[in-house]
Amino acid sequence: MLVKHGSPRPGDHPKHNKARVHVRSNSLSATLRRVPVLTMATLAGATLLPEAANAHGISGRASLPVPPWLFAWAAAIVLVVSFVMLSTLWSSPRLQNGDGKGRRLFAMPPLLTPLCGAIGLGLFALVIYAGYEGVASYTSNFDPTFIYVIFWVGVPVLSVLLGDVFAAFSPWRAFARAVRWTARRAGVERNAPLEYPGWLGRWPVVAGLFAFGWLELIYHDHDNPVLLASLSLAYFVLMLLGMALFGIETWTQRGDAFGGYFNLVSRLSPLEVRDGVLYARRPLSGLPSLRMEPGLVAMVIVLIGITTFDGASNGVIWNNLGPHIQSVFSKLGAGDPGSDELSDSIGLLIAIGIVACFYQLGVLGMRTVSSRFDTTRLARTFAHTLAPIAFAYVLAHYFSLLAWQGQAIGYLASNPLGDGANLFGTAHWHINYSFITSTGIWYVQVLALVIGHVSGLTLAHDRALAIYKGPREAVRSQYWMLVVMVAFTSLGLWLLSAVNT
Amino acid sequence: MILTSADSAAGLLYLLPALLLSVPLLVQRYPGEQRLTARVASVRRRPRQPVLGQRKPASPMRLVARGSLLIASSLAVRPPPCAPATA
Numbered sequence: 001m002l003v004k005h006g007s008p009r010p011g012d013h014p015k016h017n018k019a020r021v022h023v024r025s026n027s028l029s030a031t032l033r034r035v036p037v038l039t040m041a042t043l044a045g046a047t048l049l050p051e052a053a054n055a056h057g058i059s060g061r062a063s064l065p066v067p068p069w070l071f072a073w074a075a076a077i078v079l080v081v082s083f084v085m086l087s088t089l090w091s092s093p094r095l096q097n098g099d100g101k102g103r104r105l106f107a108m109p110p111l112l113t114p115l116c117g118a119i120g121l122g123l124f125a126l127v128i129y130a131g132y133e134g135v136a137s138y139t140s141n142f143d144p145t146f147i148y149v150i151f152w153v154g155v156p157v158l159s160v161l162l163g164d165v166f167a168a169f170s171p172w173r174a175f176a177r178a179v180r181w182t183a184r185r186a187g188v189e190r191n192a193p194l195e196y197p198g199w200l201g202r203w204p205v206v207a208g209l210f211a212f213g214w215l216e217l218i219y220h221d222h223d224n225p226v227l228l229a230s231l232s233l234a235y236f237v238l239m240l241l242g243m244a245l246f247g248i249e250t251w252t253q254r255g256d257a258f259g260g261y262f263n264l265v266s267r268l269s270p271l272e273v274r275d276g277v278l279y280a281r282r283p284l285s286g287l288p289s290l291r292m293e294p295g296l297v298a299m300v301i302v303l304i305g306i307t308t309f310d311g312a313s314n315g316v317i318w319n320n321l322g323p324h325i326q327s328v329f330s331k332l333g334a335g336d337p338g339s340d341e342l343s344d345s346i347g348l349l350i351a352i353g354i355v356a357c358f359y360q361l362g363v364l365g366m367r368t369v370s371s372r373f374d375t376t377r378l379a380r381t382f383a384h385t386l387a388p389i390a391f392a393y394v395l396a397h398y399f400s401l402l403a404w405q406g407q408a409i410g411y412l413a414s415n416p417l418g419d420g421a422n423l424f425g426t427a428h429w430h431i432n433y434s435f436i437t438s439t440g441i442w443y444v445q446v447l448a449l450v451i452g453h454v455s456g457l458t459l460a461h462d463r464a465l466a467i468y469k470g471p472r473e474a475v476r477s478q479y480w481m482l483v484v485m486v487a488f489t490s491l492g493l494w495l496l497s498a499v500n501t
Numbered sequence: 502m503i504l505t506s507a508d509s510a511a512g513l514l515y516l517l518p519a520l521l522l523s524v525p526l527l528v529q530r531y532p533g534e535q536r537l538t539a540r541v542a543s544v545r546r547r548p549r550q551p552v553l554g555q556r557k558p559a560s561p562m563r564l565v566a567r568g569s570l571l572i573a574s575s576l577a578v579r580p581p582p583c584a585p586a587t588a
Contacts, residue, residue, distance in 0.1 A: 069514040076518030084533075088540045365526060471541035472534070479522075479531050487519035494515040 064442065068497040072490045075450050079489065082454045083482045086461040087475050093466040095285045095459065102272060102279035110276070116165075117174025124171035124232065130416045131229020138223035140418030145408045147228055148216055151258075153398040154406060156265045160391060163273055164266035167252070170259055172239035176248045192247035196254060201294030204242075206302055208257020213306035217313065218344040220337040254293075261303065264290070265391045267384075268455070284455055287387055288463060292380040300386040301359060304488075305352030307393040311495035318347055358487050359386065365480030370473050381467060385460040385481065389488050392452020396445040396496060403441070407431045442496075449492045453485045460485075 064071075123146075130142040138144040158165050167173065183189055215222050215231070242251040252259040266272075267286030272279045290296065312318050322343050329339035363379045373381070407429070414427040421427070436444075460481040464474040513520075525532055566574045574580040 069511065072515045073518055076522075080522075084537070087537045091541055361523075368529070472538045475534060475537050475541065476531055479526055479534075483519055483523045483526060486522055487516070490515045490519050494512065497515075 064439065068493070071446050071497075072493045075446065075453070075489045075493065076486045078450055079453060079457060079482060079486050082457055083461075083478060086458060087478065090458075090461060091465070091471075093462050095282065095462045096288045096466045101285070102274075102281035105278040105280055107277050108273060113168055113276075114174075114178075116168035117171075117177065120169035120171040120174050123169075124236065126416055127232050128229045131225040131227075131232070134225055134417035135419065136225055137418055138225075139408075140415070141225040142412045142416035142418075143225040143228045144223040145405060145412055147232075148223075149401060149405050150409055152212070152216070153394065153402045155258075155262055156391060156394055157402065159262045159266035160268045163269045163271040164263050166259060166262040166266075168273075170252070170256070172236050172243070172256070173248060173252050173259065175236075176240060176243045180248065192245060192250070194245045196246040196250045199294060200254070201296065202254050202260060202299050203295040204255040205257045205260035206295050206298045209261060209299065209302050209306070212257060213302070213309075214345065214348065217306070217310055218341050218348060220341060260299065264299070264387050268388055268391060284388070284459055287384040287459055290384045290387075292383070297359070297379045297383045300383055300390050301356045302352055303390040304386065304393050305348070305355045307390075307397050308355055308491070308495065309348045309351035311397055312351055313344065313347060315495075322347060358484055358491070361487075362480045362484035365483070366477040369476040369480070370468060373467070382460055382463060382481070385456045385463065388452045388455035388459070389485075392448050393492055395448040395452075396492060399444055399448070400436075400441045403436055404431055404433055445496050446493065449489055449496075453489045456488075457481060457485050
């Protein structure tokens with residue numbers, strides 16, 4: 001068994017596991033004037049933050065044949081070659097209007113949806129029960145591993161492979177649908193009393209994702225099972241309230257942070273369930289049909305920013321800078337955990353800000369290509385191209401967490417309360433740390449980042465062909481997106497590299 | 502100091518590809534743009550290849566029963582009708 005220095009061991013704190021285990025893991029002229037300033041500010045900011053890149057790293061060191069920064073160069077070359085190939089071989093939009101298309105595979109059994117909903121409700125009940133009745137230990141209790149590893153990391157991976165599985169298992173959606181079904185049977189049916197305000201868009205999802213990221217990465221007592229159960233219950237009630245007011249599907253897409261997030265990444269999947277039928281579609285073709293609405297850009301940026309901060313927060317820079325900010329808050333009267341949380345909150349906002357600057361840089365650059373689109377419209381039009389990057393960041397940063405700590409669910413399922421039960425005979429299972437090496441994880445991470453960014457570039461190229469008048473404008477706009485993608489790839493690899501290598 | 506010179510050098514090495522790519526764009530230069538645009542335009546002008554789903558008219562040879570179908574048609578009291586003009 002290969003347990004390298006610093007490897008997580010059963011009994012380690014999931015958050016700290018994560019830290020150690022995985023590789024953290026208007027006018028044209030005015031626009032032109034802003035671009036260089038923004039570029040320099042962004043790159044300077046990125047240079048300041050990520051040597052924190054040691055962050056979030058994998059335990060042990062990968063033995064690589066070349067220096068890790070060469071991987072960033074190789075990834076950049078792959079992206080440039082992809083850009084050239086897309087520009088020359090992909091001459092017309094192929095992924096737009098992909099909604100509602102696809103090859104019919106088979107009809108899903110009618111009872112599958114209620115069955116999945118019942119399983120989702122059962123798991124939710126187990127989370128609540130284990131939280132209140134189980135031992136207050138983050139490793140022996142079912143809740144922290146289930147919520148932070150299986151739910152937060154595992155479900156997005158499943159969504160990319162199999163489509164929007166969470167829509168079927170979502171406990172609040174299943175409960176609301178069951179209530180609606182019962183009401184219909186009883187002859188009591190009513191429409192949603194309120195129309196969802198258009199200006200609100202996906203902002204509730206943004207708020208929910210930010211809150212979850214803050215809870216996971218910053219709040220000092222984030223792994224307290226009682227707290228997790230209470231918050232899960234509160235979220236359940238909030239979701240039911242939203243669905244009662246605005247309708248089940250409307251709220252699931254725009255108000256449910258997890259429903260919105262998992263649906264976003266499921267659009268990368270080649271599989272889709274529509275009207276009870278499973279369809280095979282072109283990979284990525286689900287994303288261009290994403291509705292451009294307020295909060296969409298913020299949603300993907302927050303997703304990437306959360307992962308970025310998770311990586312950076314364990315690194316040299318933040319470990320040097322954080323205490324200074326913390327001492328400022330301490331002098332202002334904030335308590336011990338309070339000042340730490342406040343400084344980390346600022347770090348999270350900085351990480352989100354840097355990601356936003358990278359994207360804004362690309363958008364401002366595209367704005368110089370054609371004056372027909374303003375920056376807001378361009379930002380929304382190309383927002384879906386960040387979805388594969390968000391997933392690539394999640395997969396790269398949390399892959400080792402999922403691969404290693406995810407195994408803990410095997411014994412936690414048998415002993416969810418941590419009271420010595422052995423319901424399924426798996427309570428004696430252990431985490432096998434040797435089934436993948438640090439070097440293997442590094443290659444998976446690099447591959448995930450490269451594929452994610454090439455996918456983003458492909459989506460951006462396809463959208464550019466659809467919205468720009470001629471090939472010249474489309475090609476020029478994609479030079480800027482190429483820079484954005486290369487910058488995100490370099491940032492991601494930098495964040496992952498130091499501890500890993 | 503937040504950043505040592507070694508940290509800066511490491512960061513610069515990672516970000517250098519993005520920096521190199523952004524420099525010509527910031528001065529409104531798009532290297533290789535004309536060749537790419539010309540290539541895209543030539544691809545667009547090229548006559549479209551027939552799509553896989555579009556079927557060509559069946560050749561006269563396919564209208565004549567052959568092989569086992571010929572034997573079956575000969576032996577049958579009521580053979581199936583002739584194949585349509587397009588398969």
